């Protein structure tokens with residue numbers, strides 16, 4: 001049977017070198033090595049170095065591994081705020097992040113935008129009592145992005161608060177300035193083109209100091225995956241618990257592949273492909289661009305409204321081995337979502353553009 005080509009927003013198309021890296025991992029018996037061994041430490045160190053180079057992460061920030069990005073929502077709130085968080089909510093993922101804060105007993109402030117719309121950060125007013133500002137670079141459900149420049153501008157107005165950025169469905173695309181951004185995180189089954197089961201948490205010393213202060217004041221910041229515990233282990237390229245060794249190895253290898261292409265080239269390619277895809281959607285009879293404001297349109301998860309039934313179009317494309325995502329939640333009948341991640345080749349994008357033209 002012909003191989004399917006995935007344009008789903010996650011799990012997504014696997015990076016073209018995945019199979020070859022997996023074969024090496026099997027040959028080297030990485031499934032059986034100790035996570036307290038020198039071999040594991042050098043594997044963690046390699047992933048750390050490659051991610052630092054790719055995302056331009058300075059020495060002030062640690063790179064930590066968790067079970068998922070969902071876990072980081074919880075860890076960031078537990079360790080970054082004793083009382084109050086602030087959230088920009090414009091879809092299911094940013095909403096869930098917000099809900100976690102309330103579930104953890106914090107006072108969670110929120111500014112909401114309608115589904116399909118973004119924010120004007122100049123208009124935002126964040127109370128001075130807020131300890132942690134939670135932002136979503138790319139709202140996967142709605143295909144709306146909060147551009148890096150906007151995140152940086154907001155942080156410049158509120159330098160005291162900790163800022164954490166969910167970049168799960170856009171990394172490695174956003175060029176975040178870690179001189180401003182205290183923390184950011186992602187999981188590997190989206191833009192990195194790997195099987196799910198690994199979260200990556202980038203976090204700075206200021207965040208660590210906050211976690212230590214919360215703990216010293218008697219607050220609960222978690223057990224093995226508290227920030228101080230993750231941090232102390234990471235200093236030695238180790239993890240508190242037995243981690244996803246295979247996932248960390250594969251991430252290091254794919255990050256190295258992406259570095260060979262270069263972060264700037266990947267960003268340029270993502271932008272160019274997004275322009276082509278939006279143009280094709282706008283020109284097609286059966287589809288329309290969902291997000292109205294061009295500046296709010298995501299370059300990595302594109303949402304299109306369908307004139308006819310979205311599930312029928314998805315089925316039709318499946319017959320051509322092209323797999324796109326369904327609309328989120330109640331938008332299932334009327335929308336499709338198309339991921340634009342680095343794992344897809346030019347030829348695959350060309351096939352998708354042809355299909356869009358015929359929709």
Ligand SMILES: *Cc1c(COP(=O)(O)O)cnc(C)c1O
Nearest residue numbers: 068069070093138140168169187
């Ligand atoms: C997918 C996604 C998550 C959750 O990631 P998991 O790996 O399932 O924990 C969080 N935030 C955004 C924006 C996402 O797209």
